[in-house]
Amino acid sequence: MKIGIVCYPTYGGSGVVATELGKGLAARGHKIHFVTYNQPARLEHFHENIFYHEVRFAEYPLFDYPPYETALASKLVDVVKYNNLDILHVHYAIPHASVAYLAKKILLSEGIYIPVVTTLHGTDITLVGKNPAYAPVVAFAINKSDGVTAVSESLKQDTIDYFKIQNEIAVIPNFIDFDRFKKTNKDHFRKAIAPFGEKLLIHVSNFRKVKRIEDAVKMFALVQKQIPAKLLLVGDGPERQHIEQICRDLGLCEQIRFLGKQDAVEELLAISDLFVLPSEKESFGLSALEAMACQVPVISSNTGGLPEVNINGETGFTSNIGDVEDMASNALKLLQNDTLLQQFRANALAQAQRFAIDNILPLYENHYQQVIDNKVYNKVLE
Numbered sequence: 547m548k549i550g551i552v553c554y555p556t557y558g559g560s561g562v563v564a565t566e567l568g569k570g571l572a573a574r575g576h577k578i579h580f581v582t583y584n585q586p587a588r589l590e591h592f593h594e595n596i597f598y599h600e601v602r603f604a605e606y607p608l609f610d611y612p613p614y615e616t617a618l619a620s621k622l623v624d625v626v627k628y629n630n631l632d633i634l635h636v637h638y639a640i641p642h643a644s645v646a647y648l649a650k651k652i653l654l655s656e657g658i659y660i661p662v663v664t665t666l667h668g669t670d671i672t673l674v675g676k677n678p679a680y681a682p683v684v685a686f687a688i689n690k691s692d693g694v695t696a697v698s699e700s701l702k703q704d705t706i707d708y709f710k711i712q713n714e715i716a717v718i719p720n721f722i723d724f725d726r727f728k729k730t731n732k733d734h735f736r737k738a739i740a741p742f743g744e745k746l747l748i749h750v751s752n753f754r755k756v757k758r759i760e761d762a763v764k765m766f767a768l769v770q771k772q773i774p775a776k777l778l779l780v781g782d783g784p785e786r787q788h789i790e791q792i793c794r795d796l797g798l799c800e801q802i803r804f805l806g807k808q809d810a811v812e813e814l815l816a817i818s819d820l821f822v823l824p825s826e827k828e829s830f831g832l833s834a835l836e837a838m839a840c841q842v843p844v845i846s847s848n849t850g851g852l853p854e855v856n857i858n859g860e861t862g863f864t865s866n867i868g869d870v871e872d873m874a875s876n877a878l879k880l881l882q883n884d885t886l887l888q889q890f891r892a893n894a895l896a897q898a899q900r901f902a903i904d905n906i907l908p909l910y911e912n913h914y915q916q917v918i919d920n921k922v923y924n925k926v927l928e
Contacts, residue, residue, distance in 0.1 A: 747845075749823065750781055815842055
C-alpha cells in the first residue's frame with residue numbers, strides 16, 4: 547500500500563507511535579509518506595520505502611498565527627495526487643482529522659477519493675478535544691473518518707462518553723520494538739550513576755503538569771529514607787523548573803538527576819530497577835511499556851489505559867492518583883525483596899511481549915484494507 551501518515555513530529559507519544567508505525571510498515575514493503583512541519587524525531591535513518599514531505603506556510607501580517615491547517619490541507623492534496631496514495635492515516639484528532647476531511651473533499655471535487663483513518667491518542671480527546679472551543683469539530687471529524695482507532699479500551703470509552711460518535715472505534719494498542727527496547731548489560735553505566743549500589747528509579751516524560759512529576763519526587767523522598775536510591779528524571783518541558791525547586795526544597799539534589807531529553811532512553815531503562823509514572827491522565831502509557839520491555843517493573847497511577855498495560859500485582863503496582871504513600875510502599879516491596887523484583891521483571895517482559903510490533907502491525911494492515919475495501923460505500927456517503 548501507499549500510505550500517508552500525518553502526525554506531530556515531536557517527542558510526544560502520538561508522534562513516536564506514528565513514526566514507529568510508519569517505519570514498521572515500510573519494513574514490510576509498504577510505501578510510507580510522512581507529512582509534517584518538521585521531520586519526525588524518530589525518523590533518523592534513510593529507508594527506500596519512506597518519504598518525507600515538509601509542510602511550509604508563509605507569514606503574512608494579517609495573520610496573528612500562521613494558518614497551519616490550511617497549509618497542511620493543501621500539502622495533503624498535493625501528496626495524495628502526485629504520489630497516488632491509497633489511504634491517509636492521521637494521528638491525533640486536533641487538527642489532523644478535520645484537516646484530512648477538508649483535503650478529502652477537495653480531492654473528491656477533482657474525482658480522486660482517498661479514505662482516511664484517524665487514530666485517537668489521548669489528550670486529543672480527554673483534555674483538548676472536549677474543550678467547547680474544539681469539541682464540535684472533533685466530533686464531526688471523527689464521524690467523517692472512514693476508520694477510527696483508539697490506543698486503549700479506556701480511550702475508546704472516553705471518546706464515546708464525551709462525544710456523539712456514530713463511527714465504530716477499533717482498539718489497536720500501542721506497540722514496542724524489541725530490536726531497540728530490551729534488557730542489555732550496561733553495568734559500567736550503572737556504576738557511574740550509582741557507585742555504591744543504590745537502587746535506581748526512573749521517570750520519562752515531556753514534563754507536563756498532567757504527568758504529576760511532583761508525585762514521583764515525593765514518592766522517591768519516602769523511598770530513599772528507607773534505602774539508598776537515586777531517581778533519574780528523563781525529558782524536559784514546562785514543569786522542569788518547578789520540579790527542580792521541589793528537589794532543592796527537599797534536599798534531594800544529590801539523589802535526583804535531571805538528564806534532559808535522551809535519544810537512547812533504552813540505555814537508561816536497562817540500568818533501572820523501577821519505572822515511575824504517576825500521571826493524572828494516561829490513555830495508554832507507552833513509556834511504561836518501553837520500560838517493561840527492558841524488564842523494569844512499573845509503579846504507576848491507575849488512570850486511563852495504564853491498568854491495561856501495567857497489571858497490578860504482576861508487572862508492577864497501580865495506585866490512586868496522588869497517593870504517593872501507597873506508591874512508595876509498593877516500590878519498597880520490590881526494592882527490598884530481590885526475589886520478588888526478579889519475578890516482576892520477568893512478568894513485565896512477558897506482558898510487554900504481547901505488544902510486540904510484529905503483533906500489532908497486522909492489525910493496522912487489516913484495518914487499512916477493510917477501509918479501502920469499503921471505499922465505494924463510503925464515497926456514496928459523502
